[in-house]
Amino acid sequence: MTSQLRVIPLGGLGEIGKNMMAFEYEDDIVIVDCGVQFPEEGMFGVDLIIPDVSYLMERLDKIRAILITHGHEDHIGALPFILPQLKCPVYAPRLAHGLITAKLKERRAARDSVVEPIDPGVIHQFGKAFEVSWFRVCHSIPDAMGIAIGTPLGTVIHTGDFKIDHTPVDGRIFDLPSLAHYGDDGVLLLCSDSTYAEVPGYTTSEQVVGVALDRAIGEAKGRVMVATFASLVSRVQQVVDAAVKHGRKVSIVGRSMVDTVHVATELGYLTIPPGILVPLGETRKLPPEQVVLMTTGSQGEPTSALVRIAKQEHRDVNIVAGDTVIISATPIPGNELPVSHTIDNLLRQGAKVIYDRIATVHVHGHASQEELKLVLRLVRPRYFVPVHGEFRHLTAHAQLAWDLDVAKDGIFVLEDGDVLELSESGPKTGERVSAGPIFVDGLTTRDTASPVLNQRRSLSKDGVVVVVVTMDKKNGNLLGEPVAVASGFLDDSEAGTLFEELTAAVAKELTSHDIRQEEIDDLKAKVRETARSFIAGSARRSPMIIPVVLEV
């Protein structure tokens, strides 16, 4: 039997978010990234979504390390939940290392985890099978890297998230020569970022945004607010640079951005001249034309600083006429409406609002088609697995490779849980492992089998009606009329008469039987069915019905 390299995507393939991919060879497993996903509409009450690691839990003794590509939440955010389970060391580029360390401190169970910083180009041995080194890429957070995983069958290149920016803000350019060297030496498998595989051409350089921001801040007559992603350190650098040039001070509003700026500054990924960063309180003493506020909320997140400011609910900041607000981001699919409402609210209060539709105040962090083709051409892998994207992004990326006629031994569009086995005798697919979403819901986690989310969905549509029936334990007679109470169903004025008729119908149904003969569960079912059909008939609605039968 020949040995196999098993490629096991546990998150991020067929979806955007919770990236995680395991590589298994004989007795060794390494894992690339461990991210979260944020809940979509209809995932009621869910705080976060994390990968299902049950496959890994059954092979704990094999796991050598989690290898991190960069510090975005969809690549590191699940570590606090999953590290206490997997109990393995984490290796991460220095900025990601700083962010992870801060994050793990907040969660007791994960506090003792081992997290090691890595530098690009240094080789790390994991178990017998894996020889790993990182190489620099460009992305919308500094210190992003791809990973080269040497295996007995050949080298695997995982790009992480990337774009090819020849003029990045921090001057740290994509290490294309290393990629070319790997290609020259022969690459077994390429896993490459597919997020923008539908988009022709090249992704615009961060430099263009710098020019637009400088112009907008330079032209502003009053105070400027810039909203962007908390993790977009290069954007913070650009705003700071423009502020310095135009004689303004900068204050950061919003906890997650304050934290990121703190870590990035400490580690040297952000250069802020002394005296430029000031506390929010101090900006009030300055004339408006000397102030820039940087905030979170570029996605219309309800609890973010910008959204609270726009809704006039922020304790410290109010919009005044003459303010310029720059939304330096593009709405992530699903966030279009909250972003639009936020812009409207700012305009209503007299702010000038500059956003992606009217100026180039944002570029995204992922490679477009021409960059993806360049990577495919440099790496020339035997096998190709597009990663990081909805199914349509993965198929678009696969089509690109097909059109270039690279990866001649196989292009595989895998989704989470689809195992790819590579060995001397060729590739094999078809095996599936458990890789559904795990919902973090308050203090617990639940999977898709839990009825709780469906119950919430049902409650959200038509509300709930509770029908309480009290029985005499001795003779089985009803004690008084049944009682109905509701929430989210009808206004009290509408419900009054309906409930009188409803409880009468339930009482009639129950007294038509000898209920002493029946089990409590059967009685409950009778109450539920009577109430359901009465309400469907008279109000044409289907609220959740909770029957309570008490024996006194």
Added chain:
Amino acid sequence: MTSQLRVIPLGGLGEIGKNMMAFEYEDDIVIVDCGVQFPEEGMFGVDLIIPDVSYLMERLDKIRAILITHGHEDHIGALPFILPQLKCPVYAPRLAHGLITAKLKERRAARDSVVEPIDPGVIHQFGKAFEVSWFRVCHSIPDAMGIAIGTPLGTVIHTGDFKIDHTPVDGRIFDLPSLAHYGDDGVLLLCSDSTYAEVPGYTTSEQVVGVALDRAIGEAKGRVMVATFASLVSRVQQVVDAAVKHGRKVSIVGRSMVDTVHVATELGYLTIPPGILVPLGETRKLPPEQVVLMTTGSQGEPTSALVRIAKQEHRDVNIVAGDTVIISATPIPGNELPVSHTIDNLLRQGAKVIYDRIATVHVHGHASQEELKLVLRLVRPRYFVPVHGEFRHLTAHAQLAWDLDVAKDGIFVLEDGDVLELSESGPKTGERVSAGPIFVDGLTTRDTASPVLNQRRSLSKDGVVVVVVTMDKKNGNLLGEPVAVASGFLDDSEAGTLFEELTAAVAKELTSHDIRQEEIDDLKAKVRETARSFIAGSARRSPMIIPVVLEV
């Protein structure tokens, strides 16, 4: 006292949807459009949103007519709900007239309404004040018109929804000469479509889409499905033309599209050669390369034909490898995710999917900046009110007029309920009338004051916990332990112990007082507060708590 023309936007200003605008002069009122809006995320259980017409209800004797611009739902959809209240005649272009008539038949209360078809260029007198005629515009439904309302103070031009397409599918071009004539004669007020006021340049002609569709259908090897808006009659025409050219038959799937095609064909707005339209069943007997299916579902609507097909839940249609699916639409903000999921599901089953990001298979129906400028230049109004758009669209449109230096007597960014009064002595704003959203919720309507929607929102997050306490009426003692039941809160396995402790806590709280002294409402409040604080402490959640106190 001089007489005033009162302009009263009741819907569609500061939002996309439920367009409605009243014009009042002395004893006469005419109303332009009467549309619905579809609920956004968080409007749980709401079926539709319609305008608040309480201002009009107090002036029923003044209302002369509702004037319709075109047959889209956001312009005619509220008629079945509002006509029974306002009891006034409706005047509409012929296709809209056909669609309204079909729509009113379905609702008993609205069936006796008077709906008259109009033709462009014909003058209708409404009351003493208003002399109205319609003029042809281009839009994404045939027979769309703007309205010229002659008033004693001057002419009002309301564009309705429009773009300026010099090569529309049906050959009916925008009546620019009439617009120029009105401009020459002098226009008091222009109300013009703002939907795409942020977008530079010109909107692409429908002709370009025809070319792309023809190419895609011509190149397809197997069956073709085209999804678009049910009302997009010109798109249906383009698909039929391409089908005829490439030797295919067409079948329409989805009730709303079948209805629209029926009305449009009867009225001559759609030309389908005999034998081309076939029932769905018949397509199964044809080879795939001779079949085109047209469906609804281009917005990812859960109950639409395309979405059910994509989810393998459609009774009659399954995707097979070799199918080509063309999504001839752009997601309306808020629908991006369901559309994306639908594309993914189609790709997973082996279909080739062509959508707006990879080919010009859709253009939108609204004017871009250069077209808006052209209308402003031709009409040269004294006053300008941008209509039909979110607040940011209205302000962008106002900015365009400002930049052109037209409407020198006043540009007014109004939102729903903001009254503009024009008279010989000048313009006046500041008065507000009630114009909030009215939610159609099953058989009832409710406004924002109703607590029901907030209750549903709360239920959707953390579910509901019902705590039932039974008391002896005679001595005020508890009869047995309190009972707790829940839905959407925790899985049963998690809730068991929690509920034992919860009911014990409630019992303890109640037996610590002499509850005979207390009102039932006070007892309920005690039960609620005890349960709330216990659950917050032990499960860190805040479900809706419904206390029930029974006296037996």
